[in-house]
Amino acid sequence: MKNSQARWLVWVVAVALSAVTSAASSRGLMNESEIRLECGNEFFSMAAVRTCLDKKQAQSEVVLKRAEAQARKAITRWDEDDKYIDLAKTRLAVSGRVFAKYRTEHCAFAASMGGGAIGNALEMGRAACVAELNHRRAEQLRLLVSELPPKQATK
Amino acid sequence: MATQAAPKSGFDKWKEGVDRAPGDARWNLWDREIQSAVSDFNQHLATTPGYRPLDWRTIKAIIWVESGAGNPQWHIKPMQIGVVGDPGMDSLLYGNEGGNLILPPIWRERLTTVSVRTVPAHNIRAGVGYLLMRMAEYEYHSMPTADTTLYEVTVKPGDSLDKIARVNGSTTEVMARLNPAAAILQTGQVLRVQRASTQRVISGWRPLSTALIFKRYNGGREATYVRKLEIVLEMQRNEK
Numbered sequence: 001m002k003n004s005q006a007r008w009l010v011w012v013v014a015v016a017l018s019a020v021t022s023a024a025s026s027r028g029l030m031n032e033s034e035i036r037l038e039c040g041n042e043f044f045s046m047a048a049v050r051t052c053l054d055k056k057q058a059q060s061e062v063v064l065k066r067a068e069a070q071a072r073k074a075i076t077r078w079d080e081d082d083k084y085i086d087l088a089k090t091r092l093a094v095s096g097r098v099f100a101k102y103r104t105e106h107c108a109f110a111a112s113m114g115g116g117a118i119g120n121a122l123e124m125g126r127a128a129c130v131a132e133l134n135h136r137r138a139e140q141l142r143l144l145v146s147e148l149p150p151k152q153a154t155k
Numbered sequence: 156m157a158t159q160a161a162p163k164s165g166f167d168k169w170k171e172g173v174d175r176a177p178g179d180a181r182w183n184l185w186d187r188e189i190q191s192a193v194s195d196f197n198q199h200l201a202t203t204p205g206y207r208p209l210d211w212r213t214i215k216a217i218i219w220v221e222s223g224a225g226n227p228q229w230h231i232k233p234m235q236i237g238v239v240g241d242p243g244m245d246s247l248l249y250g251n252e253g254g255n256l257i258l259p260p261i262w263r264e265r266l267t268t269v270s271v272r273t274v275p276a277h278n279i280r281a282g283v284g285y286l287l288m289r290m291a292e293y294e295y296h297s298m299p300t301a302d303t304t305l306y307e308v309t310v311k312p313g314d315s316l317d318k319i320a321r322v323n324g325s326t327t328e329v330m331a332r333l334n335p336a337a338a339i340l341q342t343g344q345v346l347r348v349q350r351a352s353t354q355r356v357i358s359g360w361r362p363l364s365t366a367l368i369f370k371r372y373n374g375g376r377e378a379t380y381v382r383k384l385e386i387v388l389e390m391q392r393n394e395k
């Protein structure tokens with residue numbers, strides 16, 4: 001088997017594994033009410049549930065940052081003309097900013113679904129919403145760059 | 156072969172702690188404060204239509220569920236009202252949603268944004284006040300002011316009851332009641348006027364239940380809230 005064929009095979013397997021992993025993790029994504037329920041089952045007091053949800057929000061931010069970094073890396077290594085690599089990087093940056101704005105507004109809306117509840121309860125809904133959206137965006141980024149063929153290593 | 160016990164969830168651990176609570180003084184730390192607060196509210200609201208005295212143990216159960224001994228919030232915000240940006244606390248203290256009717260006058264003066272956030276006794280009172288504010292039903296009524304004098308005004312061209320009421324510090328409802336024959340106004344007609352204003356009043360109360368506390372205090376945000384509240388209430392009933 002020639003070197004180029006071997007590399008191609010490795011790449012195909014990597015993509016297939018990545019797709020399987022992505023599909024599995026996608027199935028594992030929780031919506032905001034499931035996230036709230038998980039913390040509610042794990043902790044009793046609302047104060048502890050809130051702490052749990054704040055941690056989930058913080059963890060989701062780490063996951064998203066990592067996914068963004070990996071997406072940038074995959075785009076940089078993409079076997080494509082520089083012009084399109086630059087365009088994709090710009091689009092990624094813009095979509096990240098717009099996503100952050102959307103997340104703020106959408107999760108304010110999600111919090112408002114608590115109606116006239118005390119602020120702690122409203123904040124629980126907001127934190128769960130942020131965690132959900134971050135995980136979903138991270139998953140979308142992973143899926144979008146998972147099939148980008150990397151540049152062939154130069155001999 | 157020995158089987159490994161399933162790891163305990165936080166809920167199980169909490170439940171074990173609560174099961175020991177009756178013999179643990181920490182869990183009764185706020186009893187006197189709760190009793191005093193509930194007594195103040197019950198006295199203040201006793202004459203409102205349909206009010207049923209609040210059982211202080213309901214508040215104790217809410218506090219156990221909201222914070223609970225062992226959590227640092229137990230010593231700061233036992234009722235968990237007043238987190239940064241809490242619209243509920245603001246509406247109770249400064250809003251136009253009935254907080255002024257619910258809070259006993261002395262506590263209307265004492266409670267502030269800072270005290271609710273930092274003084275547990277104030278947090279408890281704000282929490283009870285907010286819960287009751289959310290349980291009350293309201294209506295707008297025309298209420299006479301302290302000045303009960305009857306004045307007379309003469310109808311001018313272009314006048315209406317609404318306009319005359321507004322100009323003379325009264326309300327259309329009071330004007331209509333004092334002048335039953337004034338369905339159609341005629342220039343030169345003399346009407347009676349009494350000072351009045353439209354005020355929000357408590358017209359009734361929603362029946363307090365764990366489901367309603369979940370809905371109106373927790374906003375339906377935590378699906379296990381009712382179950383938790385009922386566990387604690389049951390324990391308190393057994394404590395008798």
